[in-house]
Amino acid sequence: MANMKDMIAPFDLVQPTTIEDAVDILKDAGDEAWVLAGGLDTFDWLKDRIKRPRVVVDIGAIEEIRGIREAEAGGLEIGAMTTLTEVANHQRIRSEFGVLATAAEHVATPQIRNQGTLGGNVSQDTRCWYYRSGWPCYRAGGNVCYASAPLAMNREHCIMGRSRCVAVNPSDTAPALIALDARMVVQSPRRRLYDAEDYFVGPSVDIERMTVLEPGDLLTQIYVPDFWANSNFYFEKVRDRGSWDFQLVSVAAAFRMSGNTIEDARIAVNGVAPYPVRLDAVERLVRGEASTEQLQNAAGDLAIQGARALRHNDYKIPMMRNLVRRAVRSVAA
Amino acid sequence: MIELWRRTQNPWGQDILIGVSWDLMWLAVVLSALFLVGHAVWYRMRGFAAHKAEVTAVPAGIPERIQRHSLAARIFHWSMSAAMLTLLVTAFVPVMGLEIPAWVTIHWIAGVALILSIVYHIIHSIGWQDFWSMMSFGPNFFREGAAQMKHLLSPSAPEPKGGKYPFDHRMYHHSVILASFAAIITGVIMMMRIDTPFFTRNPYLVTDETAGVIFAIHGVAGVAFILLIASHIYFALRPDKRWLFWSMVRGWVSRDAYVEHFDPAKWPAKEAESSRSGNASGALADAAVSAPKEDA
Numbered sequence: 302m303a304n305m306k307d308m309i310a311p312f313d314l315v316q317p318t319t320i321e322d323a324v325d326i327l328k329d330a331g332d333e334a335w336v337l338a339g340g341l342d343t344f345d346w347l348k349d350r351i352k353r354p355r356v357v358v359d360i361g362a363i364e365e366i367r368g369i370r371e372a373e374a375g376g377l378e379i380g381a382m383t384t385l386t387e388v389a390n391h392q393r394i395r396s397e398f399g400v401l402a403t404a405a406e407h408v409a410t411p412q413i414r415n416q417g418t419l420g421g422n423v424s425q426d427t428r429c430w431y432y433r434s435g436w437p438c439y440r441a442g443g444n445v446c447y448a449s450a451p452l453a454m455n456r457e458h459c460i461m462g463r464s465r466c467v468a469v470n471p472s473d474t475a476p477a478l479i480a481l482d483a484r485m486v487v488q489s490p491r492r493r494l495y496d497a498e499d500y501f502v503g504p505s506v507d508i509e510r511m512t513v514l515e516p517g518d519l520l521t522q523i524y525v526p527d528f529w530a531n532s533n534f535y536f537e538k539v540r541d542r543g544s545w546d547f548q549l550v551s552v553a554a555a556f557r558m559s560g561n562t563i564e565d566a567r568i569a570v571n572g573v574a575p576y577p578v579r580l581d582a583v584e585r586l587v588r589g590e591a592s593t594e595q596l597q598n599a600a601g602d603l604a605i606q607g608a609r610a611l612r613h614n615d616y617k618i619p620m621m622r623n624l625v626r627r628a629v630r631s632v633a634a
Numbered sequence: 635m636i637e638l639w640r641r642t643q644n645p646w647g648q649d650i651l652i653g654v655s656w657d658l659m660w661l662a663v664v665l666s667a668l669f670l671v672g673h674a675v676w677y678r679m680r681g682f683a684a685h686k687a688e689v690t691a692v693p694a695g696i697p698e699r700i701q702r703h704s705l706a707a708r709i710f711h712w713s714m715s716a717a718m719l720t721l722l723v724t725a726f727v728p729v730m731g732l733e734i735p736a737w738v739t740i741h742w743i744a745g746v747a748l749i750l751s752i753v754y755h756i757i758h759s760i761g762w763q764d765f766w767s768m769m770s771f772g773p774n775f776f777r778e779g780a781a782q783m784k785h786l787l788s789p790s791a792p793e794p795k796g797g798k799y800p801f802d803h804r805m806y807h808h809s810v811i812l813a814s815f816a817a818i819i820t821g822v823i824m825m826m827r828i829d830t831p832f833f834t835r836n837p838y839l840v841t842d843e844t845a846g847v848i849f850a851i852h853g854v855a856g857v858a859f860i861l862l863i864a865s866h867i868y869f870a871l872r873p874d875k876r877w878l879f880w881s882m883v884r885g886w887v888s889r890d891a892y893v894e895h896f897d898p899a900k901w902p903a904k905e906a907e908s909s910r911s912g913n914a915s916g917a918l919a920d921a922a923v924s925a926p927k928e929d930a
Contacts, residue, residue, distance in 0.1 A: 437642040437652065444652050444845050445827065445837045447645075464738055465828055505736040507728070515731075 309347045316359045323360055323519055324488055330356040332516040337361070338382060338421035341413060346426075351435040366420070366521045369394070375527035381420025381520045385474070386411070388419050398525055400534035400553050404477035407538045410545045420520045422474045423485070423500065424512050427575070428547055429458065429468035439465045439508050449611055456613040457549060460605075460621070462574030464505035467611060473538060475501065475577040476553035476569035481529050486522040487514065497523075498569070501576035511576070529555045529567065535631040537624055548572040550620045554628040561591045561634040568628060570604070573621050580604050583625060592633040601626035636661060639850060644842045651846035654853025656729050662857045666864035673868070680789065693898065699886040699906035702798065706758055711882055714751045720744035721817075722863060725856050742830055745821050752814065768799050768807055774900075775801065797900030809862060817855035820848045 312335075317323040327334050335354035337343050338361070346352035360366065366380040369391050377393065388394060389405040408414050408422060426433075427440070429448055437443030448455045449467045458467040478485075478497040485500040487493045495513055502510050514520060538551040554568040566584045571577040583600045590596050601622035608618045636657035644650045703711070724741040728734050759765045778801040781794035799807070823840065826833045840848065870879040877891045886906030887895075 436645050437650075441642075442640070442652070443642055444849050445842075447837075449835065450837050463829070464736065502733075505738065506733050 309344075310350050310353045312347075312354050313356045314359060315356055316362050318362045318364070320363060320365060320488055320519065320521055323358055323363060324490065324517070326356065326358050327519060328490060328517045330358075330516075334358055334516065336519060338424075339384070339417040341409075341417050342421060342425040345433065349433075349435060351433070360519070372524060372526075376530075377525045379419055379523045379525065381522060382418050383420075385414040385417045385419060385422060388474070389414065394525075397530040398481055398534075400480055400536045400555060401474065401477045401525065403534070403536040404474045404538075404551075404553060407536070407548075407551075408473045413545070419474060419523060423472050423478065423497075423523075424514060424520055425471060426511055427468035428471045429466075430454075432468060440468060440504070442509065451612070453611070454613065455611040457547070457572075458611055458614055459574045460608040460610050460614060460617045462503050462505075462576060462578065463609075464503065464508070464575075466504035466508050466575060468504075468575055469572050470501060470511060470574070470576050471547045472571060472577065473548060473551060476551055476571045477536060478523065478525070479569035479577055479579050480534070480553040480555040480567045481525050482567060484524040484526070485520060486524060487518050488521045489515075489518045494524075498577070498579045503574065503576045529557070532557050533632050535628040537627060539620060539624065550617055550624055552621075552624040552628050554631070556587075556632045558632060563587045563590055563592060563629075563632060568625065570621055570624065573608070573617060580625065582606070583629075587629055592629050592631075594630075597626045597629045597633070600629045641846075648842075650842050651850055653846065653849040654857060658853070658857045659726055659729060659860065662860035666861050669861075669865060670868045674872075677874075693893070696889050696892065696898070696903045697905035698889050700889065700892045700903045701885060701906040702881045702887050703885050704763075705885065707763065708882060708885060710751055710755045710758065714748060714755070717744045717748035717751060718859065718863060721748065722856070722859055726860070738828060742821075742825050742828070745818070745825070748814075749818055749822075752818070764798065767797060768804060775804065779805075793895070795895060795897040795900075797897065800895070806862070806866065809858075813855045813858045813862060816851050817859070820852040820855070823848050824852060 315326050317326055327336070333355035335343065335347075335352065335357045337357050337359040343357075347354075347357075360382060363382065367382045368380050369383055369387065370378045370380075372378045377398070379388065385405045385408050389402050391402070395402045405414065405419070405422075408417060429438075429440070431447040431453070432438050432440050435441070436447050437445075438448070439446050446465055446467055447453055448458050449463070455467060457469065459469045475497070481497075483497040485495045485497060487495060500512055502513055512520075533556040535552065535554040535556075538548045540546040540548050548571060550570060550572040552568065552570045554566065556563050557565040566587050568580045568583055569577050570580065580603075583604050586603055587596060587600055604625040605618050605622045608621065610618055637655040638658065639651055640653045640655050641649055642652050721741060721744045724734055724737040724744065728737050734740070759768070774797075778794055778796050781791070782801045784791040785793050794801075826839050827835065827837045827845075829835055869875045870882075877887060881887045881891075892903055
């Protein structure tokens with residue numbers, strides 16, 4: 302159970318100033334290390350004394366993973382420690398990659414966006430309250446999912462992609478980055494590059510992680526290629542209140558149009574599975590078609606294929622269907 | 635210091651068992667490796683090859699190929715092996731850090747395949763095979779065990795000739811039965827906690843403490859299988875035992891192997907199916923497979 306205390310359990314705080322130093326420290330400390338970015342996910346865990354790392358690696362002093370730069374190959378390189386406010390206000394992101402700016406704007410509150418980082422937003426842990434309250438569920442290394450028990454409170458949990466765990470990914474920017482075909486740069490002793498959609502890990506692969514990041518790994522940069530610049534974008538996040546809330550369901554989409562015809566599309570939803578879901582079947586359906594009402598309905602119906610509700614979240618199925626419909630409708634003539 | 639169990643606190647703050655420690659998995663891997671290397675070195679140093687039982691005369695009437703495993707028995711063995719290996723890989727490879735997508739689904743499907751193959755094996759062995767010759771603990775079993783131990787410890791002691799299923803095979807079979815039943819019974823209860831077509835998921839079927847014990851037994855059985863399967867594959871691949879491996883592939887043993895390792899009084903020779911024409915195969919053929927007489 303959560304055991305709220307006044308004092309955070311003691312740990313060694315390390316503040317490296319280079320990626321190399323950070324990676325070395327993370328490698329040495331292994332699974333006893335904790336990466337501190339904006340701290341908004343971290344401090345809940347530490348204050349509740351549910352996570353008790355031996356070493357906290359504060360990466361706030363590493364300048365090379367801050368800010369937004371033009372990439373040599375075109376597109377943008379966004380440092381993992383760039384704040385969500387910077388992302389939302391960046392001129393080129395607003396004008397050419399609007400879906401990312403909009404998604405960043407929808408995160409929590411201005412104060413949180415000033416502190417929270419893009420890297421932290423995509424790498425944060427799930428908000429399942431059974432898990433975050435310290436219950437020994439599968440994700441916490443135990444033998445049970447409390448959220449899918451017969452009388453569990455699971456209104457915010459998943460409708461697809463479950464495998465023992467039914468938690469959802471809470472990130473607002475994740476579906477936008479998938480829609481933009483972004484790449485995540487992960488540094489451990491070696492540098493790895495992941496497509497945004499492959500950065501997220503479902504419980505069927507590893508139930509104790511939300512992303513590919515393993516002990517010793519550090520997300521350093523997010524690369525947004527030029528390909529989808531200036532496309533038609535759509536982002537919508539449905540939440541219980543107007544601000545400062547996680548999504549119930551969100552959708553991010555990018556459409557390249559040729560007249561009234563959808564030449565190409567990338568669509569992703571979040572809040573429906575333990576990972577952001579790219580709807581490639583829907584993308585194939587709409588490619589080469591004009592956005593008619595019939596196509597919009599077909600896209601919505603296709604999106605929810607295989608969805609299965611828990612006790613309290615059946616509303617998410619029509620919600621997801623309607624958000625996908627609306628995304629496709631956004632490019633109607 | 636290795637840990638034996640994984641423990642945690644349940645929502646009521648009680649300290650509960652949640653399973654076997656993964657240290658034991660690594661211990662089993664290391665012990666398996668040590669056993670395989672140790673046995674190979676010991677076997678070479680003991681010079682078993684030098685004092686193999688000499689086959690001086692072949693009794694009359696022994697066919698060139700002696701039927702040992704029917705097609706039905708071989709199908710069971712290899713389908714069970716596939717299920718076992720799948721279970722072992724999906725259980726432990728993710729713990730070792732290599733990702734296997736949907737390993738839980740693959741694991742329970744392999745578990746169901748294992749259960750079906752064992753049910754088939756039990757029915758088949760009771761109805762058509764020499765069930766008690768493998769299962770019995772008669773006086774001959776212990777006599778043969780003692781002779782086997784003597785042979786292993788003393789270079790001068792000859793290898794005892796057994797029936798169709800020698801002492802070491804039956805000991806292995808008993809160990810596999812024990813580990814399999816432990817894994818299957820606990821595995822079925824664990825399946826009730828996840829999404830499968832067979833049960834409505836109910837994570838509260840048993841209490842936290844009971845669930846922990848079930849997970850721990852399942853884990854111990856799984857770790858035991860690391861040792862059992864590693865040693866089984868090792869012996870199957872050893873040059874001096876490879877004739878046994880081929881008998882499980884082809885169904886028969888050669889006349890030389892039969893005379894060298896078996897006592898015709900305990901296991902009368904019958905010609906292999908493949909040597910005969912127009913014979914039935916599978917379960918029907920088992921009636922024709924020679925019945926062992928030991929412990930009768």
